[in-house]
Amino acid sequence: MIPKYLITNLLLIISSYIFAQTATQNVTSNWLLLNPDIQMESNDAINDLYNFKFEKAEAQFDKIKKQYPHHPIAYFLIGLSEYWKIVPDDNVETYDKKFHAYMDSAIMYGEALHKEDKNNKEAVFFLAAANGFKGKVYSLRDNYGKAAWVAKDALNYFEFEEQDNELSPEFKFGAGLYNYFREWIPEEKPWLKMLVFPFKHGDKEKGIRQLNEVALNAFFTRTEAYYYLLEIYLDYEYNLLRSELASKNITKEEYDNKLHKRRESAYKIAEFLHQSYPDNSYFALQYAKITYLTNRISITEKVSLEMIEKANKNYFGYNDKCLRPVNYYVADYLSRHLGQYERSLQYFNKCVEISEKSNEDFLKHGYCIYSLEAIMRISKDLRHYEKALECAQKIKKYYNKKSEEEKSTYLFSQSEVKIIKELMKKEKRK
Secondary structure (H helix, E strand, O other): OOOHHHHHHHHHHHHHHHHHHHHHOOOOOOOHHHOHHHHHHHHHHHHHHHOOOHHHHHHHHHHHHHHOOOOHHHHHHHHHHHHHHHOOOOOOOOOHHHHHHHHHHHHHHHHHHHHHOOOOHHHHHHHHHHHHHHHHHHHHOOOHHHHHHHHHHHHOOOOOOOOHHHOOHHHHHHHHHHHHHHHHHHHHOHHHHHHHOOOOOOOHHHHHHHHHHHHHHOOOOHHHHHHHHHHHHHHHHHHHHHHHHHOOOOOHHHHHHHHHHHHHHHHHHHHHHHHHOOOOHHHHHHHHHHHHHOOOHHHHHHHHHHHHHHHHOOOOOOOHHHHHHHHHHHHHHHHHHOOOHHHHHHHHHHHHHHHHOOOOHHHHOOHHHHHHHHHHHHHHHOOOHHHHHHHHHHHHHHOOOOOHHHHHHHHHHHHHHHHHHHHHHHHHHO
């Protein structure tokens, strides 16, 4: 089966393919999308949306809906609010029904505007956006038939012919996504080339430049552009670099230099997003992750503890999905940097507890394995031998056999078992 993230990006290519079409005609000052009064009315609401103050955001979007009941803009924005309720844990389907209802309304009114005026590119913008987000959610639910169907619906409107000098910042969002992901997919998975070959070639570097321009100058799509740039620098480019290194297309020195540059770019974006929207758990988690990866460990500890506190206060989105890594980050900081081994056990154990109660096997890899290794080491030093052996057994049960790092952890744990058993025998003889 094709992984979810690849399906999502295939849909991004198709929906972005359509987004970019809106740029081929001159922008119109009558469009609500570019109306400064609408932007002023929406400004606080959009900030509230991304800061997870959904009720406040949706109250303002409702006012716009009453002003323009037959325009797709308010329905799309409320649908976007529902989408961001899904982001912190995409396994939760509580918000799907309302999300689809509002995006369907945006599509209905977008189609009505387009029927009245075939040259209404703003209508097509919302048709592409709503269909694109619907496709993303369908792919998260493994409903690839519906995902492909909404993408096909979007494709009915245009042929790709980009005129870069006429793009407004809002419309460059789609062009940037298209340019990047059109080339990323065949690079990441060459066997998927046939799925994207009908589309005009993109340009990854140009796509990144366009997304940066959107992030700096757009209004409605600004934060979404930052969101994708962060994922590009932190995840997509990292996977490509690892593949290039494994195939020996780049040297280790080139890999390290490129990785450093991309992670520094990710750090700047994550810092900005977290400072702008401090209650957004997804942005907080990405900020904690990139500060950990770039060895800004004191920041990692501070952000992680703030996230744990917000989870204890029931802030929206501060769930087990984000608590698993941040508990590991705090524990790692306490043990490796402060030498507070016994105190670190509280957080290592919490990471394992969260991982074990999940039904997803992959959550028992990574942070869980490394937490178990740390608990085993500390327990051995504290002469809690039974606990150490228990951790070694769990490592054997959970480790990812396809991961060289986790395989090394497993082999180390098994060598420790022999030592621990000898120590237990010695203690019994005393």
